[in-house]
Amino acid sequence: MPQWLQSVVDYVTKSNNTPGWYADPVASAIWALIYIILIFTGVSIAVIAMNWLERKILAHMQVRLGPMRVGPHGLLQPIADALKLLIKEDIMPDQADKVVFWLAPVTIVITAFTVYIVIPFGPTHAVTDMNIGLLFMLGVSSIGVLGIIMAGWASNSHYPLMGSLRSSAQMVSYEIAMGMAVVSAVLMTSFKGGGNFFRQIYGTGGASVGTLSMIGIVRAQEAQQTWFLFKFFPLGLIAFFIFAVAMVAETNRAPFDLPEAESELVAGFHTEYSGFRWSLFFLAEYAAMIAVSSIAVTLWLGGWMRPFASLHGPNVEIPNYWSGGAIDLAFALVPALTFFVLALFAFIGTVRMPKHRAFRVQTIGLAGFALALGFIGLVLLEPHVRDRVQDIFWFSLKVAVFMYMYIWYRGTFPRYRFDQLMHLGWKFMIPTGIAVLILTAALGLGS
Amino acid sequence: MSEILKSEQSASSVKHLELEATPSPAYLDSDELILNMGPQHPSTHGVLRVILKLDGEKVMGTECVIGYLHRGVEKIAEHRTYAMFNPYVDRMDYVAAVSNGLGYCEAVEKLLNIEAPPRAQHIRVILAELNRLASHMLWLGTHALDIGAITPLFYTFRDREEILKIFEKYCGARLTTHAFRIGGCLYETYEGFEDECRNFVKFVRPKIDEYETLLTTNRIWVERTKGVGYISGDDCKAMGVTGPVLRASGVKWDIRKAQPYSGYQNFDFDIPVGTNGDTYDRYLVRIAEMRQSLRIIEQAVEKLPEGPVMAKVPKVVKPAVGEVYHGIESPKGELGYFIVSDGSTQPYRIRVRPPSFVNLQALDMMVRGALVADVVAVIGTIDIVLGEVDR
Numbered sequence: 001m002p003q004w005l006q007s008v009v010d011y012v013t014k015s016n017n018t019p020g021w022y023a024d025p026v027a028s029a030i031w032a033l034i035y036i037i038l039i040f041t042g043v044s045i046a047v048i049a050m051n052w053l054e055r056k057i058l059a060h061m062q063v064r065l066g067p068m069r070v071g072p073h074g075l076l077q078p079i080a081d082a083l084k085l086l087i088k089e090d091i092m093p094d095q096a097d098k099v100v101f102w103l104a105p106v107t108i109v110i111t112a113f114t115v116y117i118v119i120p121f122g123p124t125h126a127v128t129d130m131n132i133g134l135l136f137m138l139g140v141s142s143i144g145v146l147g148i149i150m151a152g153w154a155s156n157s158h159y160p161l162m163g164s165l166r167s168s169a170q171m172v173s174y175e176i177a178m179g180m181a182v183v184s185a186v187l188m189t190s191f192k193g194g195g196n197f198f199r200q201i202y203g204t205g206g207a208s209v210g211t212l213s214m215i216g217i218v219r220a221q222e223a224q225q226t227w228f229l230f231k232f233f234p235l236g237l238i239a240f241f242i243f244a245v246a247m248v249a250e251t252n253r254a255p256f257d258l259p260e261a262e263s264e265l266v267a268g269f270h271t272e273y274s275g276f277r278w279s280l281f282f283l284a285e286y287a288a289m290i291a292v293s294s295i296a297v298t299l300w301l302g303g304w305m306r307p308f309a310s311l312h313g314p315n316v317e318i319p320n321y322w323s324g325g326a327i328d329l330a331f332a333l334v335p336a337l338t339f340f341v342l343a344l345f346a347f348i349g350t351v352r353m354p355k356h357r358a359f360r361v362q363t364i365g366l367a368g369f370a371l372a373l374g375f376i377g378l379v380l381l382e383p384h385v386r387d388r389v390q391d392i393f394w395f396s397l398k399v400a401v402f403m404y405m406y407i408w409y410r411g412t413f414p415r416y417r418f419d420q421l422m423h424l425g426w427k428f429m430i431p432t433g434i435a436v437l438i439l440t441a442a443l444g445l446g447s
Numbered sequence: 448m449s450e451i452l453k454s455e456q457s458a459s460s461v462k463h464l465e466l467e468a469t470p471s472p473a474y475l476d477s478d479e480l481i482l483n484m485g486p487q488h489p490s491t492h493g494v495l496r497v498i499l500k501l502d503g504e505k506v507m508g509t510e511c512v513i514g515y516l517h518r519g520v521e522k523i524a525e526h527r528t529y530a531m532f533n534p535y536v537d538r539m540d541y542v543a544a545v546s547n548g549l550g551y552c553e554a555v556e557k558l559l560n561i562e563a564p565p566r567a568q569h570i571r572v573i574l575a576e577l578n579r580l581a582s583h584m585l586w587l588g589t590h591a592l593d594i595g596a597i598t599p600l601f602y603t604f605r606d607r608e609e610i611l612k613i614f615e616k617y618c619g620a621r622l623t624t625h626a627f628r629i630g631g632c633l634y635e636t637y638e639g640f641e642d643e644c645r646n647f648v649k650f651v652r653p654k655i656d657e658y659e660t661l662l663t664t665n666r667i668w669v670e671r672t673k674g675v676g677y678i679s680g681d682d683c684k685a686m687g688v689t690g691p692v693l694r695a696s697g698v699k700w701d702i703r704k705a706q707p708y709s710g711y712q713n714f715d716f717d718i719p720v721g722t723n724g725d726t727y728d729r730y731l732v733r734i735a736e737m738r739q740s741l742r743i744i745e746q747a748v749e750k751l752p753e754g755p756v757m758a759k760v761p762k763v764v765k766p767a768v769g770e771v772y773h774g775i776e777s778p779k780g781e782l783g784y785f786i787v788s789d790g791s792t793q794p795y796r797i798r799v800r801p802p803s804f805v806n807l808q809a810l811d812m813m814v815r816g817a818l819v820a821d822v823v824a825v826i827g828t829i830d831i832v833l834g835e836v837d838r
Contacts, residue, residue, distance in 0.1 A: 062601035158482050162504070162819070255595060255667055264823050266489060414667045415595025417820045418504055 002026075028128070035127045039116045047286040051078040054407050061411040072366035073349060088275035093155060096272065100154035105273070105280035108147035112287035114140050119294045120215045122304045122391025133214040134182065137295060138175070141250070144288060145171045148252075148259065148269050151281070155272035163268030166418055167259035170249055173425040174256075178246035180433025181239040184440040185299040186210050188228050188236070189220035218303030225310040227302040232443050239436045240300040242429055244405075247292040249421070251285065253406055255413035256421060293402035294395075301398050304391035306331045321383055332386055335393040339377030346370030479507055482819075486515045490593040490823045493833030497810070497822065504818045509811045513804075516837040524797040529555050529764040530629060532794070537623035539801065540835040542585050544623045545578035545614070546777040552627045553708055554773035554784035556758075558766040559629070567631035567756040568710040573644060573747045574617065574626055575709070576740040580651070581610040582778035582830075583733050583740075587658060590730070590827035594671050599661055606654045609647055616643070630760035636751075644748045648741050655737055662730070672727035676813040676825035679724055686812070687805045690780025691736060692829060695721035695729040702776040709775075714746045726828045733830075765792050779803050779830050799838060803831040 005027075052067070052075065059066030067074025092101060118133035120126040130136055145168055152164020190210030211217060221227055228236045249256040260268030270281045297303060312325030322329050347370045353363040379385055380393075416424070485496035494515035500508040520539060524532045536551045537544035549571055556562060563571065584607040588600035611621040616637050618626045626632065662668045678688070680696040693700055701718045703711040719735030721728030766788040774783035780802025789795040806829045813825045 058597075062598050063605055064601060158480065162482075166504075257595070258820075264490070264820050411598050412661070413596065414591065414662075414665065414671055415820070416667055417671055418818055420667075420670050 032127050035125070036117075039119075039127065040113065043113065043116060043287050043290060044283070046290055047283055048078040048082070050286050050290075050403055051081070053403070054410075057404070057407045058411050061408075072353065072362040072369070075366075075369065082279065085275055085279040090276065091274050093157065093272050095156045097154040097156065100150050101272075102277075104147050104151035104154060105277045105284070106147075107150060108144050108284040109280045109287075111140050111143045111147065112284040112291065115288075115291040116294075118214045119291065120218060120298065120303055121395050122388075123215060123218075125304075125392055126215060129213055129215045131216075132212050134186065134212045134217070134295070134299075137214070137291075138179070138182065141288065141291065142171070142175060144284070147284075151273070152269040155269075157272055159265045159267070159271045160269045163259045163265045163271070166265075167252060167269060169418075170252075170256065170258060170421060170425075173422060174246040174249040174429070177242055177425060177429035177433045178250060180430065180437050181243040181246065182295075182299065184235070184239045184433075184437045185217070185228050186212060187437070187440050187444060188224075188231050189217050190444070214298050214303075217298055218305065221302045222305060222309065227300060227305070229300040229302075232440060235436055235440050235443065236300060238432065239440070240296065242433050242436070243296055243299070244402075246425075246429065247296060248406070248409060249425070251289045251292055253285075253289065254410040255415050257415060258418055258421060289403065289406055290399060293399045296402060297395060297398040304395045306334075306390070306394045332390055333381070335390055336377045336380035336386070338393075338397075339373050339380060343370045343373035343377060346373055484822065486512075490589075491826060492589065492831055495807075495826070495831065495833055495836070497826070499819065499822065501819065504820075506814050506817050506819065506822060509814055509822065511807060511810060513807075513833075513836050516833045518838065520838040521797055521799060524794055526793065528792045529766075529794060532797070533628065534623070534625045536799075537625055538834060539799065539838055540582075540777065540779065540782070540803065540832045541622055542832055543578050543582040543778045545574045545626055546582075546775065546782060548625060548627045549575050549709065550773065550775040550777065550782045550784055552629050553775065554771055554786055555629045555764065555766070557773050558769065558771045558786055558788055559760070559764065561630055561758050561760060563631040563709070563758055564755050565710065565752045566754045567627075567758070569747050569751045570632050570636060570756065571627060571709050572711065572714070573744055573751075574614070574624075576743045576747070577610045577613060577644075577647075579740045579778045580737055581607045583737050584610075586733065586778075586827075586830045587730075590824075590830075591662060591668075593823045593827040594668065596662065596665075596668065599658055602654070602658060602661075606651055609650065613640075613643055613647065616640075628757070628760075629764055631755070631757035633757070635756055641748045641751060644744055648745050652738075652741060655734065659734060663734075669727060671820075671824060672730060672828075673725055674723070675726045675817065675821050676729075676828055677723070677725050678809055678813050682812060683724075683809070686809050688780070688809050690776070690778070690802050690806065690830075691729055691732045692780065692806055692809070694718065695732045696724035697722050702774055702781055706774070708773070711743075713750070714743050716742050716746075726824055729828045763792055765790070774800065777802055779832070779835070780806055801835040801838065803829075803833075803835040804838075807831050807836055 055077065056066045056074070067077035070077045070080045092098060115137050117127045118130055118137050120129070148167045148171075149164045152160040152162075152167070155161070187210060211220065224231070229240050230236055248254075252259045258268075259265075260270065265271070270278055273281060302309065308327065308331075311327050313327030313330075315324065316326045316329060317323050318329075322332070346366060350363055350366045350370060353359050353366065380389060480501040482499040482501050483496065484499055485491040486494040491497060496512040496515065498510045498512065499506055518538070520535055523535055527535070533548065533551060536547040540547050552563075584603035588603035591597075591599040614624050614626070615621045617640065618624050618634055620626075626634075678692070678696055680693070680698040682688075683693045683696050683698060689700070697720060699718055699720050702708070703716075704718055716739045717735075719732045719739065721732045768788060768790040770785065770787040772783055772785045774781045776782075781800065782802055783800030785796075785798040785800070786794050787796040810822075810825060810829060813829075814822045817825070
């Protein structure tokens with residue numbers, strides 16, 4: 001058996017948490033391919049789910065029901081929307097710059113998905129682990145601005161142009177504040193034994209060298225037994241807060257959705273886009289939202305670590321199933337339980353469906369959905385799957401919290417005005433970011 | 448179109464902008480961008496077209512182009528009898544149809560020298576104040592939507608629905624009610640009308656607090672509205688601006704108090720007045736007005752007298768030769784009807800003084816030097832209805 005095959009087999013059969021398979025180039029390439037496919041489908045499904053959830057959650061915040069007609073509780077609405085967009089007429093404005101107009105959505109989508117290369121869904125669940133992972137991620141996501149400017153410029157129309165100019169100004173200014181917050185988190189990776197860990201893994205670096213590797217950043221939080229959110233309280237919290245605000249601005253979401261301010265600029269930079277090209281913008285926007293949330297989770301919320309990761313509890317021994325801490329076991333069962341609860345909700349929905357033959361197909365569909373959820377829950381109870389997948393579960397759960405926040409902001413806040421946005425960015429966020437960075441460095445001197 | 452703007456943009460109108468240093472056009476192309484906002488635009492509240500002259504995001508001048516919804520209401524009046532024209536006025540300010548009808552009926556009554564019986568007057572006041580609430584709710588929802596808060600819209604529409612239900616029960620229509628007739632009301636109140644009004648007042652009081660929790664102290668809302676679209680009381684008077692816009696600038700002028708009609712002198716209510724004349728004050732004034740309207744409704748329901756709802760009006764309304772002007776306080780400001788009678792069954796001429804049209808004239812003054820986002824906020828805060836602007 002060739003060595004690369006051996007390492008693949010090892011990875012599947014043994015549930016160890018060492019990133020050993022990076023060592024073999026062929027195995028790495030194969031895993032990278034598999035993960036690329038998984039992530040592409042996963043993110044697309046997440047975007048579809050997010051579309052439905054946003055409509056439903058926003059609707060319930062606004063005393064209405066949201067989509068109810070296409071599928072049970074509108075579950076198929078995103079698919080219907082996607083179909084509609086695909087079969088729409090492809091309109092290219094007569095005066096538009098054809099090549100750039102075509103290139104802009106493609107650029108945005110490519111950048112939005114390229115970012116996922118370095119996102120660690122678990123210690124071994126990543127396409128690749130770059131030593132400059134974070135830098136790569138910020139760099140690539142900044143290219144997204146270029147796509148927006150291209151879209152606004154190529155449309156050759158006033159509203160898109162203004163939208164894209166707003167967008168570029170906004171993203172450039174908020175990237176600085178974002179950078180300050182990120183650097184303070186990176187600085188934290190070098191403290192309290194973090195450096196030793198990297199020397200062990202990568203063979204380089206002194207006792208106080210931090211890392212930009214996304215996996216390394218979570219490892220550092222593991223080693224220091226804290227999320228960076230709570231590190232040097234309240235410094236980590238402030239840095240996180242700055243990032244959390246900057247990332248909303250970075251993704252052009254409410255209350256910073258000036259580039260696509262409906263009530264002012266009609267639809268901002270994508271006013272002239274329709275059909276499939278528009279859907280690419282939509283896809284990219286949501287993919288970018290998930291991506292920046294993933295950065296926040298990785299940097300401050302301990303990435304794939306479960307809550308209270310340093311507590312293990314008394315040892316328990318269940319033959320063929322579990323040996324280890326009781327608290328570990330309890331948390332290991334959470335993913336399966338979550339899916340059981342979701343299945344329960346779906347079952348309640350099925351029972352409450354109107355008893356009428358017009359709803360028969362929908363009822364059967366919802367019951368099937370509930371069964372599928374329950375089945376996933378059962379699969380998650382299996383020890384191999386359980387141990388392999390719980391990292392991904394915790395990571396996704398944390399990202400989901402951010403997604404909910406995005407929707408919540410949208411339901412609550414009015415929109416900032418352009419100059420107020422700049423004031424907030426330059427006069428509040430950036431100085432605070434610099435102060436946090438300096439204080440973090442000062443506090444870190446001792447450790 | 449740009450020529451119109453340039454000729455209008457003479458030195459006098461952009462005084463405060465000249466103080467700022469602008470780069471010389473010799474090495475920088477400083478042509479302003481002419482941006483066409485409307486007539487199809489999400490936040491021009493209908494088919495208003497505003498031509499904006501922009502320097503970057505800064506508004507150097509505006510020009511309103513109106514008339515896209517012109518239906519010739521005033522001309523139609525010359526070919527209709529007085530009673531036949533009554534439904535047409537509902538179509539002017541269609542979110543405050545009751546006020547329109549009230550103004551018209553009272554103007555004709557003034558011309559005929561008759562007065563509606565007390566019960567009819569009370570019913571008119573109740574419905575007009577309910578309509579003021581409905582209009583302000585619609586304004587609040589759309590105004591907040593323009594500024595980016597999407598949720599208040601659904602809250603206000605939910606509560607406005609209760610008002611429309613009362614209208615529907617009373618006269619069968621929700622929007623263009625045609626609730627009043629010359630000489631009083633056609634319909635007696637339905638069974639349980641008083642209770643429904645009382646319940647509505649009880650229901651909607653906490654709801655107004657709910658809108659306020661979402662907006663009044665919201666940092667972004669305050670930043671977006673404080674100091675935006677400033678207009679002084681004197682400027683308001685000079686331009687004929689009335690209604691909440693005038694009161695927010697510190698002028699205590701409300702026709703319900705100043706020239707009471709339909710028995711408003713019998714009710715105890717305050718006139719909310721602002722101090723700063725900005726968008727935030729106009730918001731506060733309208734919110735306070737909603738509460739005052741509730742007070743009036745409460746009192747009117749309690750005092751609702753017995754008696755007929757229709758005065759003795761001749762079968763054929765044929766006023767003597769003469770003319771009359773009657774103004775009422777509609778939710779948007781002073782709504783006036785000037786009617787000239789030539790002694791026939793049809794008015795010789797009806798001229799409507801629409802508050803939206805007059806208030807819209809202040810738009811340019813309010814947004815010069817502001818940003819594009821402020822234009823949207825100011826259009827919202829003036830509270831225009833294009834059906835009334837264009838007629």
